[in-house]
Amino acid sequence: MSEKLQKVLANVGLGSRREIEKWIEHGRVSVNGTVVTLGARVEATDQIRVDGRIINLNKRKSVCRVLMYNKPEGEMCTRKDPEGRPTVFDRLPRIKDGRWVAIGRLDINTSGLLLFTNDGELANRLMHPRHEVEREYAVRVFGDVKEQDIRKLTQGIKLEDGMAQFKQVKRRATVTQQGSDEDSLNQWFDVVLTEGRNREVRRMWESLDYKVSRLIRVRYGKLPLKKRLPQGAWVELPLEEINYLRETVQLPKETETVLDEKKAQLDHVRLSRMRRSVKKHKLVQQGVKKTPKTRQGRS
Incomplete structure (x- = not known):
């Protein structure tokens, strides 16, 4: 049975449906060698390319993950800013498969709770107004x-x-x-x-x-900004909170997690490490040190 192209690509973690729709509009996506337009549907046997790269639709879907980020004022909710301003993606951990998708946006002068996920379908449903989150x-x-x-x-x-x-x-x-x-x-x-x-x-x-x-x-939703989470720092959500979000938008529960919940506690040691990392990152952005961008961690 055929499905909408943007839904298929979101399901393998390439981005949110809205983001992928823009790729299609800009001619970056082809099916069986032909550049397609918005509204295209695909079968499981079709060959899909994004920017010339074949997308493997048969690979095992990654474990659903969600990050909570405490956004400072002055950061853009975009992957790259043409003016070189800092973005909310600069300090997120690297992931092997897929990419982080922002669940909604906050403007440059707004701070606070921002969620990211590697599950494009979850992001799309949470952003859709019909769910009234x-x-x-x-x-x-x-x-x-x-x-x-x-x-x-x-x-x-x-x-x-x-x-x-x-x-x-x-x-x-x-x-x-x-x-x-x-x-x-x-x-x-x-x-x-x-x-x-x-x-x-x-x-x-x-x-x-x-x-x-x-x-x-x-x-x-029911998730408050984590107490004591420093601005510019992120924390990965436990399985219980991920499944709350999934149930809110009628998605099946996730059964796996990559999170070691004992190590994820916001204790004094971890908070101190976060604050040092955020401070160092700001110095790098300001050009105080000519070193690569620092990250809070990798996973």
């Missing part, structure tokens, strides 16, 4: 936010690409601190939404004339 953000807003505007944000705001709304908006308790007048005008909110359109959180606040001065993703 919750994303929670901590938002610092400049200005005196009125209760009537909070109601508008939960009832629905019309943006240029359609209606958008927060599932929940919760004002954080204000802590009085000494500081500038500008600091006193900042308020923190926790907001929840179930889709991931480009800059959606910022655009919703901006539509009501509020400026977002800080934005941090703190939860994806």
Whole structure:
């Protein structure tokens, strides 16, 4: 039985369906010697090439893996940036088969929880709006936010690409601190939404004339950002949390893991090693040391 080409390639871990669709549009994929267009379907016996390289569809599917990364501000959610800016892929561990696929994106000025997987189908389903996976953000807003505007944000705001709304908006308790007048005008909110359109959180606040001065993703589905995980560091998720994500989007459970959970604990020794690695990587990016890019680890 034939299947969509982008689904077949995602299933062998080459990337997300969206990423592969772009490859097809750019003429990088051929089937049986003919460059194909979007919408092509393939059989198990077809020969598929990407950039001239034959793709083995019969190889054993890799064990599903998921990383949680604490993204700092200033990093791009792309594999390579033409301006040479750092990307979220720079510090991820190398894998033998397939590649890491980002589950959604965070813009350059947003920090916090970002997930990666080597399973393109899992990434595609988690990003699809029909599954309504919750994303929670901590938002610092400049200005005196009125209760009537909070109601508008939960009832629905019309943006240029359609209606958008927060599932929940919760004002954080204000802590009085000494500081500038500008600091006193900042308020923190926790907001929840179930889709991931480009800059959606910022655009919703901006539509009501509020400026977002800080934005941090703190939860994806039921998975909170790991406590004490340094910015710029990653941790591999255990089988239980991977299967939570798979069950959320109606994929069968994974039965194997490459993770040694005892070694994966965020204890003092591992956290210290992470912080040193992140600091060293920043120095390399700034050109302080002429050494290859460092990585937190390989696997």
